Amino acid sequence: VAFVSHREIVMLAEELYREQVTGLQWVGSDAWLTDHSLTDSYGHSILEGSLGFVVPEGEIPGLDNHLRSLHPTHFPHSQFVRDFWENVFNCSLNRTANTETKPCTGSESLKHVNSQFTDVSELRFTYNVYKSVYAVAHALNNLIRCEKGGGAFTTATCVDVKQIQPWQSVNFTTSRGEHVYFDTNGDPPPRYDLINLQRTNKGTMVGVRVGMYDASLPETRQLIMNQVPVPVSVCSQSCVPGTRKVLQKGKPVCCYDCVLCPAGEISNITSLDCLKCPLESWSNDRRDLCVPKTVEYLSYHELLGALLVLFSLLGVFLTMIVTLVFYCHKETPLVRSNNSELSFLLLFSLTLCFLCSLTFIGRPSHWSCMLRHTAFGITFVLCISCVLGKTIVVLMAFRATFPGSNVMKWFGPTQQKLTVTAITLTQVLICILWLTIKPPFPFRNTLVFKDRIILQCALGSALGFWAVLGYIGLLALLCFLLAFLGRKLPDNFNEAKLITFSMLIFCAVWITFIPAYLSSPGKFTVAVETFAILASSYGLLFCIFLPKCFIILFRPEQNTKKCIMGKTSN
Incomplete structure (x- = not known):
């Protein structure tokens, strides 16, 4: 809001323009809204669109003809008229003065002169003066012509013309039809024009009347808006949606x-x-x-999900074939010497490992989130505990071949089953604590990608997740160390070497899994975890059972007790 003079608003506009302060809606006063010195240069354009109420303009009948008919001869003693005349026509009315200015001829006329003096197109304060003079004239006329018994007072008396007071009532209509009157306080009804500052094609800024306020009208009609079209920018077209x-x-x-x-x-x-x-x-x-946003998760219907499902089912199929081969040849020395009970339990746990990878594929739900991590943790511990049992059996069996050794009585079939059960139950207890305290849950992740939502399983308790993984890693490391200690057994006792190699692959997969898991975005986190499960399961299946199946099916001559024990005659 700027309630200032036109000089001050010019300085303000230029300074704001230099500081690039734009986009403001200005409300101004009539001191500068009706000023014609504003142009679209020098920063005045930032005032375009300004609004404000100003004194209404009006037409004074005969004023234009009166002004244009003025002549210095009509006002010989008016210095103002003389100076104005000499300035407009650039001549001198003083014939005796010794000046270079040409003398006035007397035939000059204001009829075709356009100047600020002759411009009567926007009379605002002048029109108010005109109405004021007429109000005084009508008041005096009413007082002077007042007849006894017809006065405006309650007693119908006339006032003494020599004692006129300012509260006398006046009511008349101007030549343009405007009703002029005063209220009980001696105030006329307020009337104002609503002005909008607009730019013309000539580069000037003019105030365009877009409405008016008239307090003499009914309350609901006091503010009247003109049907003036909104000015359209000729510099840039309106921006389209988007x-x-x-x-x-x-x-x-x-x-x-x-x-x-x-x-x-x-x-x-x-x-x-x-x-x-x-x-x-x-x-x-x-x-x-x-x-x-698109909701994204590892689905069965996409290529990556379908490939993981295919490899999972293929692993189950291969494990069942190995199980069938071992079952059909369970009485052979090779199967019997490798602790058939632990071998079948290991094959069963490998089948579960392949199947648990399927829980990681598909839309996450509350139950699937809890199942996928607990099933993975328990089945892998069962698998590693079986491998650990086989490793201990291999070491014990070799020691038992020495004369007088009775080590196998300390780790017989019963002890083997108890060991596997105890190790697995420990993992079950960890999973129960995890699910009880803070279980995994489905989570809509909007932070990884801005344009889509990743539907994933939040860990709930990160400590529980890493405890499950850490326990598996600890068992795998122990199994690897024991198998590594038995690497120098005779060549025919190669079970420890196969377990060492399988544990080496297992540990390598899960060591590389950790950084890959932490850095993979979105659904690829689940894909990395599923791949690690499948890769480690295939590693155990191929390294431990593939050589035995090869001997059983293609080298039956080596499937004898003599070859297994490595005893040959000299």
Whole structure:
């Protein structure tokens, strides 16, 4: 709001223009809204669109003809008229003066002169003076012509013309039809024009009347808006939905570029700014509509998910074939010497390992999130405990071949089963504590990608997850160390070497899994974990059972007690 003179508003506009303060809606006073010195240069253009109420303009009948008929001869003693005449026509009325200015001829006329003096197109304060004079004239006329018994007072008396008071009532209509009267306080009804500062084609700024306020009208009709078309910028066209305005540096506020809204923001109407979409929505390509974000997870229907399912089922199929081969040849020395009970239990646990990878594929739910991690942890511990049992059996069996050794009585079939059970139950206890305290749960992740939602299983308790993995890693490391200690057994006793190699692959897979798991975005985190499960399961299956199946099926001559024990005659 600027309640200042036209000189002050000019200085203010120029300074704001230099500081590039634009885009403000100004409300002004009639001291500068009706001033014709404002142009579209020097920064005045930032005032374009300003609004304000000003004194209404009016027409004074005969004033234009009166002004244009003025002549110095009519006012010989008026210095103002003489100076004005000499300035307009650039001549001198003093014939005796010794000047270079040409003398006035006396035939000069103001009929075709356009100046501020002859301009009667926008009379505001002058028109108020005109009405004031007429109000006084009508008041005096009413007082002077007052007849006894017809006065305006309650007693119908006339006032003494020599004692006129300012509260006397006046009521008349001007030549243009405007009703002039005063209320009980001696005030006329307020009337104002609503002015909008607009730019013309000539580069000037003019106040255009767009409405008016008249307190003499009924309350619901006091503010009247004209049907004036809204001025359209001739510098830049309106920005279409999906874009926003960016002001061009050093140019008026109506000059701007239309820039596409950033991703995730829209403008569905002609607007200065773009609006951010809600958290689970994203902008379309045209940036004029927020659409729900795509929900992403590792699905059975996509290529990556289908391949993982295929390898999982293939692992189950191969494990069943190995189980069938071992079952059909369970009475052979090779199967019997490798602790057939632990071998079948290991094959069963490998089948569960392959199947548990399927729980990681598909839309996460509350139950699937809890099942996938606990099933993975328990089945892998069962698997590693069986391998650990086989490793201990191999070491004990070799020691038992020495004369007088009775070590096998300390780790017989019963002790082997108890060891596997105890190790597995420990993992079961860890999983129960995890699910009881803070279980995994489905989580809509909006932080990894801005344009889509990753539906994944949150760990719930990170400590529980790493405890499960740590326990598996501890067992795998122990199994590897024991198998490594038995690497120098005779060549025919190669079970320890196979277990060493399988544990080496197992540990390598899960060591590389940790950084890959932490750095993989979105659904690829689940894919990495599923791949690690399948890779380690295949490693155990191939390293431990494939050589034995090869001997059983293709080298039956080596499947004898003599070859297994490595005893040959000299």
